Amino acid sequence: MTAGLLRPASAAGTGRAARWWLAGFTILGLALPPLLPERHLATFVLFALTATVTVGVSLLMGYAGQVSLGQAAFYAIGAYAAGLLAVHGVPSLLGLLLAPVIAAVAAVLLGAPLLRLRGHHLAFATLAVQLILLSLLAQADWAGGAIGLQGIPRLTILGYELREDLGYAYAASLVLALAVLIARNVIVSRAGRALRAAATSETAAAASGVPIGRYRLAVFALSAAMAGLAGGVYAYYLGYLSPGSFPVLLSIEFVVMAVVGGLGTITGPVAGAAVVIVLVQVLNTLATRPGMPGYAPAVLSYAVYAVVLILCVLYLPKGLVPALRRATRATAPDRRQS
Amino acid sequence: MTVRLAVGGVSRAFGGVYAVRDVSLTVAPGELRAIIGPNGAGKSTLFALIGGQLATHHGSVTLDGARVERLPAHRRARLGVGVVFQGARIFHGLTALENVMVGAHATTRAGFLSAALRLPAHHREERAIRERALTCLDRAGIADWAHRPAEELPLGQQRALQLARALCARPRLLLLDEPASGLRAAEREHLAGLITALRAEGLTILLVEHDVAFVMRLADRITVLDLGRVIADGSPAEIRENPRVIEAYLGPSFVRSPHGAS
Numbered sequence: 001m002t003a004g005l006l007r008p009a010s011a012a013g014t015g016r017a018a019r020w021w022l023a024g025f026t027i028l029g030l031a032l033p034p035l036l037p038e039r040h041l042a043t044f045v046l047f048a049l050t051a052t053v054t055v056g057v058s059l060l061m062g063y064a065g066q067v068s069l070g071q072a073a074f075y076a077i078g079a080y081a082a083g084l085l086a087v088h089g090v091p092s093l094l095g096l097l098l099a100p101v102i103a104a105v106a107a108v109l110l111g112a113p114l115l116r117l118r119g120h121h122l123a124f125a126t127l128a129v130q131l132i133l134l135s136l137l138a139q140a141d142w143a144g145g146a147i148g149l150q151g152i153p154r155l156t157i158l159g160y161e162l163r164e165d166l167g168y169a170y171a172a173s174l175v176l177a178l179a180v181l182i183a184r185n186v187i188v189s190r191a192g193r194a195l196r197a198a199a200t201s202e203t204a205a206a207a208s209g210v211p212i213g214r215y216r217l218a219v220f221a222l223s224a225a226m227a228g229l230a231g232g233v234y235a236y237y238l239g240y241l242s243p244g245s246f247p248v249l250l251s252i253e254f255v256v257m258a259v260v261g262g263l264g265t266i267t268g269p270v271a272g273a274a275v276v277i278v279l280v281q282v283l284n285t286l287a288t289r290p291g292m293p294g295y296a297p298a299v300l301s302y303a304v305y306a307v308v309l310i311l312c313v314l315y316l317p318k319g320l321v322p323a324l325r326r327a328t329r330a331t332a333p334d335r336r337q338s
Numbered sequence: 339m340t341v342r343l344a345v346g347g348v349s350r351a352f353g354g355v356y357a358v359r360d361v362s363l364t365v366a367p368g369e370l371r372a373i374i375g376p377n378g379a380g381k382s383t384l385f386a387l388i389g390g391q392l393a394t395h396h397g398s399v400t401l402d403g404a405r406v407e408r409l410p411a412h413r414r415a416r417l418g419v420g421v422v423f424q425g426a427r428i429f430h431g432l433t434a435l436e437n438v439m440v441g442a443h444a445t446t447r448a449g450f451l452s453a454a455l456r457l458p459a460h461h462r463e464e465r466a467i468r469e470r471a472l473t474c475l476d477r478a479g480i481a482d483w484a485h486r487p488a489e490e491l492p493l494g495q496q497r498a499l500q501l502a503r504a505l506c507a508r509p510r511l512l513l514l515d516e517p518a519s520g521l522r523a524a525e526r527e528h529l530a531g532l533i534t535a536l537r538a539e540g541l542t543i544l545l546v547e548h549d550v551a552f553v554m555r556l557a558d559r560i561t562v563l564d565l566g567r568v569i570a571d572g573s574p575a576e577i578r579e580n581p582r583v584i585e586a587y588l589g590p591s592f593v594r595s596p597h598g599a600s
Contacts, residue, residue: 182454189453189460190439190446190467197429197440203391204427208503209415209444218450264431 021267022180029173033166041165043281045237048172051273052230054257055179055266056223061255062263063187064219065199067119070126071227071254073133076246078103078228080143083152083235092155096232103228104221111220115213130251137243148242155236168237175233176270179226184266186222195219249302256305260312262319271320280304341400342367342542343388343511348397348407350383357383359566360397365511365544370537372545372553374577375563376586381546382424384563385515388544389421390414401511415444420509424516426496428488434499435484438471441506471506478502479528494525501532512536512543518552530556550587554578562586 029048036044053075060066078099085095114125138146155162155171162168186192198205198212206212235241253276261272283304287296316323343365350358358380365371375381386392388399390411399407406414415421420441429437446467452460475481478498483491488499497517504512514533518526533556537543547553553560553574560577562570564586570577577583 185456186450186453189450190443190448190464191450191453193432193436193440194443196432197437200430200432201427203411204421204423204429204500204503205440205443206411207389207391207415207421207423208440209412209507210440211410211412222450222454 022177022184025180025267025270026173026177029177030170033169033173036169038165041169043277045165045168045172045233047273047277048169048176049230049234049237050253050257050277051270052172052176052179053227054254054261054269054273055176055183056226057254058258058261058263058265058269059183059186059226060219060223061258062265062268063192063199064195064216066115066216066220067123067255068126068220068223069123069248069251069255070128070130070133071223072246072248072250073126073130074103074107074224074227075231075234075250076130076133076137076241076243077106077224078231079235079241079245080137080149080231081228082232083149083241084143086153086236087149087151092153092236093157096155096229096236099232099235100225100229103231104225107221107224108217111217115216115220127248127251130246130248134243134246144242146243148240148244150240152235152239152241154239155233162236168233171233172230172237175229179229180266180270182222182226187266191215191218249305252305256309260308260316260320262321262323265319265321268319268321275320276305276308279308340367341365342369342402343544344398344400345384345388346398346400348384348387348399349395350387350392351395356566358387358563361563361566361568362397363561363568363571365542367542368537368540370533370543370545370556370558372547372557372560373563374547374550374553374560377548378565379563379586380566381548381563382515383566385513385544385546389419389513391421412444415507418507418510420504420507420512422497422500422504422512422514422517424519426493426500428491428496428499428503430487430489432488433485434475434480434488434491434495435468435471437488437499438474438502438506439467441474441503442467442470444507467506471502474502474506475499477505478532494521497521497525497529501529505536510542512541514543514545514547516546516548518547518549526552 033044053071057071060068081102082095082099085098086092110129117125137143143149194210195215198210202212257272257276258269260275261268280301283300284297287300341364345361345363348358348361349356361384373381387394390409394407398405401417429440446463448460448463475484478501480495480498483495491499518529545553557574560574561568562577562583569582569586570580
């Protein structure tokens, strides 16, 4: 009986099932890229990087109860940090390691005043941060201005230069696995419990000794670090960055993916990113067919986020992963006893 | 005589109206002090001023000789102030066990980095927190609920959960705000037994309570508030005989009736 009690348990679905999911994703991340045709490999890289950012957004929204509509800003900061460092001769691996650090530092500096805001106010403030960053980047000649930062060298790890998409697919998989692992570890820890507690009652959490402000800032920085790391890989992968690569729509995309996958779950953001990206790809293929009007791709890509979000809120209010979990539990009712 | 808690001339106003005015009291280590008073006497405000949920406008709050009235609630928790709120302020989405584990926050250290990297020290601390939390759940009589989401617990068990959470920090001063209200008779008896046992172990307890009968048999000393001021302070027997207390509890409808002045 004692052994049963001591088993780590959590209402957040982060126990044994999550470990299986993690193993499954890792195998998929390793086995899938070589099987994909070249043109889909690029989509896979973008998926893994987007999912990495979404893991951070989900951590922020699902567990800490904060909304960021400007997460692409930290994606951009990580990408530009890695890109600028590499252009100025810093070893690319060092640049990749510094990208999340710089994004996290930026988040701490911005978050200190911003996180005094809550709910919609915080969401709009983060959106404003991204808009300001984009216009600053467009003005900054040292960062390539509106034309963009060009000639970023490729990522070199221990003397081996990643030239092919396959290499970046693995790098992106690795980064995603790292983000998922860290998110999971944090959620079940003392810090994660404190965050989840503060999301439902700040007063009671503070009375238990949780420094609410510092924890809100820490999780904001952690989510920014995840975005920054993904941004670093993105910079080396494309070799070219411009403010146009980080539109506000991208920030909204991260939020939609997190909500569709299921807030408050570890695997939700990965599932959400996969579903949205595949859907956008399919619609994009459809929209660029001969005979479709020229505005079709733009309209369909904007519309898909709106439609997916509305459908999700109406029919899967908790998101994909919790819905699937409930469905599997319904077919196997004895699982809880085993 | 050493003093665990000293409240010196504390005041707090809301929109120009004093909820607590110039209140002073001292609590000795190991004492079970009750604070009673009619509705609107300022009991809960005083509780929040000691716990750090509200800031004082005047006066001092001293814990074991250290001034704490300017410290935020989480710093006071680290100094050993445990709080059980009125109603059930539990953490939804966390299991009962996790709720109690959050209670250990004030006395533990592991942060984001050691959690993310899964350092060995982190594992050791997690295990210690879990064991301590299970012990506290057991003490509060709700060990069977450990792995249930906290919001699924009945109200009485949610109250017990709050108490277990506060105990998990091993406080030096335990603040209880109307812990008995809304409980059924059996639950009330269990709570009284638990409070008595904690007092016997030497825990200093400040019990804010509306129910006079409940505190009369538990408290060492009773402080009576009315309209934000201390009107009496003494042993339960002294308080029972005090004419001002009797007037405050029995007289308001008579003495301060809006029609009484004509």
